[in-house]
Amino acid sequence: MNVRTEIIAVGSELLLGQIVNSNAQFLSSQLADLGMNVYYHTVVGDNSARLEQAIKIAQDRSNVIIFTGGLGPTKDDLTKETISRTIGKELxxxxxxxxYIEQYFVQTKRIMSENNKKQALVLDGANxxxxxxxxxxGMALxxxxxxxxxxxxPPKEMKPxxxxxxxxxxxNQLGFQEKITSRVLRYFGIGESQLETDIQDIIDEQVNPTVAPLAGDGEVTLRLTAKHVDENIANQLLNDLEQKINARVGEFFYGYEQTTLAKELTKLLVEKGKTISAAESLTGGMFSEQITALDxxxxxxxxSIVCYTNEMKAQVLNVSIDTLAKFGAVSEQCAKEMAEQxxxxxxxxxxxxxxxVAGPKPHEGQPVGTVFIGIATQGHETQVYKFHFAGTRNGIRVRTVKYGCHYLVKLLTEIE
Structure with a gap:
């Protein structure tokens, strides 16, 4: 059976943005593990006519339709009734x-209203x-x-x-299927278009496993997906593909799945037994916040010190007044002294x-997006990296912190 799965989430609160549709994400992951292809996610409000329309659309393109929500006792819980009418199965x-419902109210010493019985209605013949x-x-047929x-x-009911x-x-219904195994590779310091260009032939030739580039927050991720009845063989297929990709862009690779640059940095600091301190101006403590958020x-x-003004840089951090006067706070020289001090x-x-300069206005003659990151290590020459970032004030600050983590990861990786 060629499985074409659609997940239909029912609930106006989803459309209003009052809650996130985490159920669909969970189910997609679970179904992928079973080897079932999910082709569509649909969200529909608590409206019988629109739900019926969504069901009919799903029937034309999917042969497995999974519904979440709308099984409760209130009038707007209408999933069962609408499906019953649409597929011609009585409740x-x-x-x-x-x-079980009646016993629950007895044990809690509460009076059971008549509408609670509605929760025990199921489609005739369903498992x-x-x-x-x-x-x-729940039910299936x-x-x-x-x-x-x-x-x-409710996820606490749906997931178990x-x-x-x-x-x-x-x-039991579909029999043994190929298992879908996925792996996410994370890259930083290379744009999505450049990475895609570097591995374009691999993308063009993909069959099994497949590779899909994704971008977000200044990073690029590749999702590798393999199908095989033997999970060990699927993982070997992923290993071979990962090796082929990283032979070209491995210098930008930093981790797997849901890790972050900050997490990889902290792991390396512990592994290498190194300590760190930070002097933050435009980032305003963002680097330190990300580091201290981890166990x-x-x-x-x-x-760390947030030294936002020149006075703080000079009085607390001991940055030379001459440096600030001659080169300014937004300079290679200042970044170098800040890191060393x-x-x-x-x-x-x-x-x-x-x-x-995070913006919105230029500062000291430097345009918005001008950034200096200094890294001082004992026994080595201090390194300063200059950037020209575009984007919003917060976006510039976020990218600055990520690049700081990126260069620290590279530094620590090279340390024996």
């Missing part, structure tokens, strides 16, 4: 679910998916070659229901500094 009471953390059961699965909306019962249903920061971060002051192995 009947599931006795076990009804007894019941037990709700271990709520009242409304096949009608005219299409599988319909109904799951509750699918993991404990939904997965088993699909495994174990006290092992390697000696301290914070390292001495904190007695750390590494000192890093950030100074520049």
């Amino acid at each position: 009947v009471f599931d006795q076990e679910a009804l007894e 019941i998916l037990k709700n271990d953390y709520g009242m409304a059961p 096949e009608v005219d070659g299409t599988i319909y699965m109904l799951l509750p909306g 229901m699918f993991q404990n019962y939904g997965r088993t249903y699909f495994q 174990g920061a006290s092992q390697f971060l000696k301290g 914070i390292r001495k002051l904190a007695k750390s192995d590494i000192g890093i500094s950030f100074t520049g």
Whole structure:
């Protein structure tokens, strides 16, 4: 069976932006693990006519349709009723679910209103998916070659229901399938267009595994995906492809999956047994905030100073007044002294500094986006990196911090 899966999330709160559709993300990951292709995500409000229309569209293009939400006791919980009418299956009471609901109200010494019985209604002939953390059961059935699965909306109910019962249903119904195995490679310091150009022939030739470039927040990620009945073989296919890609762009590779440059930096600081301190001007403490947000920061971060004004740079950090007068705060010379002085002051192995113009106006004759990052290490010449960033004030600050982490990762990687 060529599985074409669609996930339909029901709930006006999703369309209003009141909650995030995390259910679809969870289900897509779970279904990929089963080897089931998800082609569409649909969100529809609590409206029977629009839901019916969404179901009919899904029937034309998908043969597995999974619904989340709309199984509760209130009038706007209309998923079951709409599906019942659309596919021609009556709703009947599931006795076990009804007894469970009634017993719940007895135990909690509450009066059960009549509409709570609605939660025990299921599509006639459906396989019941037990709700271990709520009242409304889920269900699944096949009608005219299409599988319909109904799951509750609250993630605390939906996730265990699918993991404990939904997965088993699909495994039994669809039989053994190829497993989809994915891997995310993360790159920094190279643009999406350049990376794509460097591996264009690999992208053009892809069959299995496949490679998909994604960009965001000044970084580029590649998602590699392999299909095989044997997970070990799928992983070997990914290993071979990763090696081929990184033979060309490996100098920009820094990690896997959901890691960040800050996380990789902290791992290396611990691994190498090095300490660091920071002097921040335009970043306003953003670098230090990212580092201290991670566990174990006290092992390697000696301290930081937000020295936003020239007075603070001179009086607290001991940057030379002559340097500030001759070259200005936004200069290579200032960045160099800031990095060296914070390292001495904190007695750390590494000192890093950030100074520049985030905007919205030029400063000291320097255009918006001019940034200097200094890195001082004991026994080595201080390095200063100059950049010209474009974008918003916050975007410039975010990219500055990422580049600081990037150069520190490169430095620490080279240390024995």
